[in-house]
Amino acid sequence: MVILNPIELDHEAPRETNANASDSSIMPKQADHITRSSHCTKSVKFLMIQAFIICYYCMCISVIIKKPLSVTKAALHNDLNLTTVQLSHIDGFFLISRAIGQLVIPFLAAEFCWRRFLFNCYIIISMTLFIFPFFSSFYQFIFLYSIVGFSSSYFYPIIMNNLVTWLPKKLLVKLLLFWVTSHNFGAIIGTVLCTMSIRLFGWRSCFIIISFVVFIAAVLIRNVYEDPDVIVNIGQQSDSNNNIELEPIGSEVVPNNLEFIDIPINDSKKQSVFDKIHSFFTYLLKPIIGNRNTDNDTDDLAAVSTIWKQGSIAIVQRFKSMYTYMVENKAFSSIDFAKYSRQYKSIFTTCPKLLLLCITYFFINLISYSYFFWLPFYLTTQLNYDSELAADLSMIFDFGGFLGIILTSLTTEFFPAKHRIAAGWVWCIATFISMTLFEYFTNFGKAFIILGIGLVGITSTATICIITTLSVYDIFKESGLEESLLSMTCSILLSFGSVGAVLQSYLTTSLANNYGWNSVFSTFCAMSFLSSILMVLLHLLENNSPSIPLPN
Known part of the structure; x- marks a missing residue:
């Protein structure tokens, strides 16, 4: 299976850049020719x-x-x-x-x-x-x-x-x-x-x-x-603003009526469906992770069972909140x-x-x-x-x-x-x-x-x-x-x-x-x-x- 537009190292050609291009795609931007010194x-x-x-x-x-x-x-x-x-x-x-x-x-x-x-x-x-x-x-x-x-x-x-x-x-x-x-x-x-x-x-x-x-x-x-x-920037004058880095793992978006995550919300950037779902991973796991007392770990199976039972009930409730939120906000309307x-x-x-x-x-x-x-x-x-x-x-x-x-x-x-x-x-x-x-x-x-x-x-x-x-x-x-x-x-x-x-x-x-x-x-x-x-x-x-x- 061969994908089109591979990099060709034998030629030099100027490469147009688009400052407004989105990097959010799951597939990379194909490059025919890349300028190199x-x-x-x-x-x-x-x-x-x-x-x-x-x-x-x-x-x-x-x-x-x-x-x-x-x-x-x-x-x-x-x-x-x-x-x-x-x-x-x-x-x-x-x-x-x-x-x-x-x-x-x-x-x-x-x-x-x-x-x-x-x-x-x-x-x-x-x-x-x-x-x-x-x-x-x-x-x-x-x-x-x-x-x-x-x-x-x-x-x-x-x-x-x-x-x-x-x-x-x-x-x-x-x-x-x-x-x-x-x-x-x-x-x-x-x-x-x-x-x-x-x-x-x-x-x-x-x-x-x-x-x-x-x-x-x-x-x-x-x-x-x-x-x-x-x-593209190798061999050229270094510019820290041009270095391509991996996006941070998620600016989180959560429902306004939920107060469980202390992660800042970036309102200036449109959030994807996956960003919203990603934020809920922390939200859903908190009932179990948050209930664990790391200072007083116990081997009492009954106590551990109670924690996981309560956490599981809370997870079901949070799934319901997540579903309601995504329906109200038409999360999949952009697809x-x-x-x-x-x-x-x-x-x-x-x-x-x-x-x-x-x-x-x-x-x-x-x-x-x-x-x-x-x-x-x-x-x-x-x-x-x-x-x-x-x-x-x-x-x-x-x-x-x-x-x-x-x-x-x-x-x-x-x-x-x-x-x-x-x-x-x-x-x-x-x-x-x-x-x-x-x-x-x-x-x-x-x-x-x-x-x-x-x-x-x-x-x-x-x-x-x-x-x-x-x-x-x-x-x-x-x-x-x-x-x-x-x-x-x-x-x-x-x-x-x-x-x-x-x-x-x-x-x-x-x-x-x-x-x-x-x-x-x-x-x-x-x-x-x-x-x-x-x-x-x-x-x-x-x-x-x-x-x-x-x-x-």
């Missing part, structure tokens, strides 16, 4: 490398937060007596909330500074993961991981758009293909952290460890990452839902091939997520491996995905610009073959199982890489849609993948419980074969249309 090249390169590393780490987080759900399934099944159906519900609600977020958040994107948005999302995820092991109820698990899913739903388009503004045009494709490996690298890191914490401290500790990893991402986005516009609806309709009518690509991505993502979430559980319950070894073996799938992305970047060089989608159906067929082999290899020893897992990881991840980068870019460019609709187009594609990810949880458990695990693998073989047919059809349609080459 020759002596500032090292500073620019340093900032580019820094931005790439931070964006890579932040995308790793979007995968790391899923790993505890995968690695701890057997422990949740054994220690808390959760059934496989209940485990599938936890996965399902996490992925459903993620899919909903991918459709809902673009409507609200223009209301929020993108860095503030990411920072708040990372903080929410970190806090949620930290408190997760202190609960033991199935419904509490569903609620908490639904929060995590919704908060992490729009990371990919936001980080992608910001990263591309930093990348030189010459290296754009290669760097993006390498950046996509963050998905697999994050899965590997997440598996290592979770298995180590389980061995040392038990399964509950892996959620706490991951919460600190997420918190680091929030700190990097808040205090280290620089917007691309900041390099043009009709406009966004027309844009979604325009994308599908102008770009009918997108639907075929979305269906293909639906099947392949369903297969990939099923392996991601259920492979350790399958190895533990069906092949009788202990949970730590099963987690280690599942990491082969992530290593295979890493290798698959590297092979993708190599194999695409053999396909001319007009036949890039052909690489997609080649990898779809390879996925079908690897799925068939894995089902056969499960009847043999550990070495064959490792080989089968690795092959599935290589082929499925390579297919996803092709679909979410070159394929969607070619189809979008061919349609002639406005550049501003690219993020929305990518969001549609990702939403189809998220629906597949949601359904895999219920499909896998339903087939496994009723017909056995062999039926699961046979179904995946059929899906990968159907995906191959769809990609061949896209390839045939592509041959009848002019191709727009990617930047070299």
